[in-house]
Amino acid sequence: MLSGIYIHIPFCSQNCKYCHFVTVPFDREMTGKYKTSVVKEIALYAENALSRFEVDSIYLGGGTPSMLDSESIEEILHACRENFSVSRDCEITLEANPDTLRDENKARSYSKSGINRISVGVQSFHDRELEAIGRLHTVTSVVESMGILKENGFNNINLDLLLGIPLQTSVSWRESLERIPETGFSHVSIYMLDLDEPCRLSEAVSDGSISIPGDDVVADLYLETIDILDSYGYRQYEISNFAKPGSECRHNLKYWMRKPFIGFGLASHSFDGHSRYANFRNMEEYFQALDVPRLPIEWRKSLGEKESLAEKLFLGLRLNKGIRWTRLKRKYREDCLQEYENFLRELGAEGFVEWKGPIVRLTPKGMLLSNEIFQQFV
Ligand code: SF4
Incomplete structure (x- = not known):
């Protein structure tokens, strides 16, 4: 069966106020060591596997994978190709922040290394809303980075938008949606702000220093969004995901269809069809396991x-x-x-x-x- 590979790149230069992903502040020395460990983990996994896996999707998620230099990304992808049977038409996605994409050379190297899908964390088309949630990029950098991606042959590009954030109104949300067709994305992910787990924004909302749109407003906007995106030609195929025909994310579909995927890197999760398991969330423990070397698996659970x-x-x-x-x-x-x-x-x-x-x-x-x-x- 065809598998997917997920590779977690945890480094971030920002600390968005709503974030509850496993992230680590960007540090050049540590990124080098991390890349070496991920490459080692990939080889170690393949060495221990009973058969050579066939892979038709690779997803580099984060954190901010686009903060890694393109040589490191190239090395990680090379390790995948050396150790797995990666199909010729493999979907290879890289998550990116708009600020990290305003570099022609980087975009060209990504394209050369086989990356054929970029997922951009846009979140809003209003600078003041971006500032309110702690994002460092601006709307101008989104437009610039899209231009650079297009010039370098990227046509399969996802945009993440966040619904329910501070300062957002029904009008500003509709304006954000209106920018989508002109900017040329093939795929749109709409996430609702989730403050269930503690983060800086949940604290600010609880102590009343910041307010967010009410649940009823968000619910109405979500329903309206389905129709608006449909009128732009983006068909909803999952609760949060919309795509032009043929641009559905092959990798993420594996999660919802319970197809196997292997996770590499800090805190990554895997599913082999029978059990789920996850890597260490602590960087030191992750490094130590690979120094031994042994697979950095923290827990495993087989499913009845x-x-x-x-x-x-x-x-x-x-x-x-x-x-x-x-x-x-x-x-x-x-x-x-x-x-x-x-x-x-x-x-x-x-x-x-x-x-x-x-x-x-x-x-x-x-x-x-x-x-x-x-x-x-x-
Ligand atoms: S860019 Fe993403 S992973 Fe990094 S801090 Fe912001 S929300 Fe978290």
Whole structure:
């Protein structure tokens, strides 16, 4: 089966106020050591694998992978090609901040190294909103970096936008959306601001020093966004993701479809089809394991039938195409399935899911409540 590779590059020069990713302040010396360790981890993994994996997607996420120099990215991709059977049409994505892309040479080297998809953390098309969430780039740098990417042959470009941030209004959100077609993105990810885990912004909102748009406003804007993006030719295929036909993210689809993927680097997660496991979150422990050398795995959990069914449901329902219930019936025991089916039938009566023949999927209203719905599965 075709696998995906995820490589975590944790370095960041900024500290966005809403961030709860595993990040490390940028340090040139440490990035060199980190790159060497990731390359070592890739080789060690392949050495221990029972067979040579075929890979058709590689995703460099972060942090800010575009802070690594292009030679280091090239070395990491070379290690992937040396140790796995990487397909000729492999989708290779690099996450980037607009400020780090305003460099012709860098864009050219990325293209030469085989990167064919860039995911840009734009978040807003208003400078004051960007400043309010602690982003260092400006709208001008977004436009400039897009020009450079296009000139260097990148046509598959994703843009991340953040809904529900301080100073955002219905008007400013619609204005951000209006900028999308002219800037030429092929894929759009819309994330709602998530303050469930503690971060600087959640503290500021709790103590009243900053306010964010209300839940009802955000919900209405999300529903409106689906229609607006559709009118621009971006079809929704997942709760947060929209693409021009044929530009759906091959790598991220693997997560929702429970296809195997291998994670390398600090705090990266993997799924082999039966169990999930994760690397150390602490940089020292990560380095020490690879110095031995042994794989830097911190925990591993194999999934039983009930857990794998629950995953199938809450991941599959994220996709607009939904889940074919008859297929589940062939794979899982009736007594396991019945409880979930009853629950989803009830949600159907309330308009949160729709059943069409054997297919069940979330309605837009259900997508808004997806976190609450999915909690019932775990
Ligand atoms: S750029 Fe991304 S990973 Fe880095 S601090 Fe900001 S939100 Fe976090």
